[in-house]
Amino acid sequence: MRAVAFHDFGKAPALSDLPVPEPGAGEVLVRVGASSLNGFDLGAMGGFLKGVYEYEFPVVVGKDFAGTVAAVGEGVSDLAVGEAVFGVVMRPTLGQGAFAEYVAVNAAYGVARIPEGLDATRAGALGLAGTAALNAVDAVSPAPGETVLISGATGGVGAFAVQLAAARGARVIATAEPGAEAAFVTALGAAHTVDRTGLAARVREIAPGGVHAAVHLAGDGPTVSGLVADGGRFTSTVHFAPRDAGARGVKATTIMSDPAPEALARLAADVVAGRLRVPIARGYALPEVAQAITDFTDGTLGKLAVTV
Ligand SMILES: NC(=O)c1ccc[n+]([C@@H]2O[C@H](COP(=O)([O-])OP(=O)(O)OC[C@H]3O[C@@H](n4cnc5c(N)ncnc54)[C@H](OP(=O)(O)O)[C@@H]3O)[C@@H](O)[C@H]2O)c1
Known part of the structure; x- marks a missing residue:
């Protein structure tokens, strides 16, 4: 073959x-x-x-x-x-x-x-990007109206994570350069886009007290986790664990994609129903x-x- x-x-x-x-x-x-x-x-x-x-x-x-x-x-x-x-x-x-x-x-x-x-x-x-995104969004479990920062939003996992978080009613802040990248994540449901350079300052303009949750797929881990408000949630697919999570009451997790048949079926059903691109x-x-x-x-x- x-x-x-x-x-x-x-x-x-x-x-x-x-x-x-x-x-x-x-x-x-x-x-x-x-x-x-x-x-x-x-x-x-x-x-x-x-x-x-x-x-x-x-x-x-x-x-x-x-x-x-x-x-x-x-x-x-x-x-x-x-x-x-x-x-x-x-x-x-x-x-x-x-x-x-x-x-x-x-x-x-x-x-x-x-x-x-x-x-x-x-x-x-x-399969892999979809289940990683599903696991990541489940891990930070955004409630409607909460702000969720997705760092690495333009990639495969990020493109699914933006949609899944937005579908739960979250206000998604997505990393993207102005132009084609920003248009891409906005079309997927991001409410705000932030350039990877000057990330912290831009996110603070949008969410002065910090974001409720962050999904870390790329970029500097301490910078991304530092933008989570005390008591918030943080998850990473790249094995980054913030050292100060406990002191700040941040629930931090790392993701290993879990492609259980039920998760795959759920994603496929979302695509067929037009809820997920x-x-x-x-x-x-x-x-x-x-x-x-x-x-x-x-x-x-x-x-x-x-x-x-
Ligand atoms: N633990 C697991 O089970 C699991 C499962 C799936 C994926 N992963 C990991 O998760 C990560 C994302 O996977 P993926 O398949 O989505 O990869 P990908 O398609 O390469 O996406 C990564 C995205 O992040 C962007 N990026 C790079 N540096 C950045 C920065 N400093 N700030 C903001 N965005 C930045 C990249 O843009 P540019 O290319 O323009 O730089 C790219 O669009 C990878 O490291 C992958 O190995 C882990």
């Missing part, structure tokens, strides 16, 4: 010919139709996840997947061949990935059916993944989709 894989640490991912994986017990083999890039993929390619995961080379890139069940492993009864599914590749090691014609995934976790009305391209860009900036075919990686690194608005 065709797959984009890297064959050792320090090697660039390249289009490769690899054997089709076999689904193990409790797994389904998915014929992949679409995927997307995430920060995780860059971390994996850069070798930064060495202490966290075992690398089994060749390592195929790609966490998000959408496709069709091609085969089921022993003991799988909930999913059947031919069903359209999407989700996040949640394997214990780094080896198989979704930038490939086939990937074997856990049938009970990280996968959900694609509902009527959701196409594979959008489903393939929803999957903002895809650009699509790439499998042989164009090197360009997608360059574009992702250079900075994009929302998601970069990959068609397999």
Whole structure:
């Protein structure tokens, strides 16, 4: 099968010919139709996840997947061949990935059916960033009218987080440069935009006493957490934990994306109902993944989709 894989640490991912994986017990083999890039993929390619995961080379890139069940492993009864599914590749090691014609995934976790009305391209860009955003917004649980600062709002997770927080009635303050970035997050529901330079002063103009909650996806952790009012909530997807949280009565959490089937189904239902947009900036075919990686690194608005 065709797959984009890297064959050792320090090697660039390249289009490769690899054997089709076999689904193990409790797994389904998915014929992949679409995927997307995430920060995780860059971390994996850069070798930064060495202490966290075992690398089994060749390592195929790609966490998000959408496709069709091609085969089921022993003991799988909930999913059947031919069903359209999407989700996040949640394997214990780094080896198989979704930038490939086939990937074997856990049938009970990280996968959900694609509902009527959701196409594979959008489903393939929803899993990891969508669940991270959902987990982050749930963690700070904004009430209607509360101010929520989202730092890193222009990225994949941020684009979903802005929408999910705004849908709960929060007044979202989103980091974005004036121009295209500001227009992008405003269209997603941000009430205010703040430039990443001079962030603190600008946020203080909007919320002089500090924000009720902050979602930290990028930027300087202490600056972002310092803008939360005493007694407020702060969450980070980049493992930043503010040291003064306890003293200030700030509830601080760090997020590990949890792509439970219920969370994936909830996101998919929101997309079908028109409550959640999957903002895809650009699509790439499998042989164009090197360009997608360059574009992702250079900075994009929302998601970069990959068609397999
Ligand atoms: N813990 C988990 O389970 C989990 C799950 C998903 C994601 N993550 C992490 O969460 C982060 C966001 O993920 P993502 O997929 O959304 O990445 P992404 O698409 O690269 O988004 C990051 C966004 O933040 C912007 N940004 C960079 N520096 C900034 C700053 N100083 N102030 C404000 N915005 C800034 C970037 O803009 P420019 O590109 O223009 O600089 C980009 O738009 C990544 O670090 C990712 O690894 C963690």
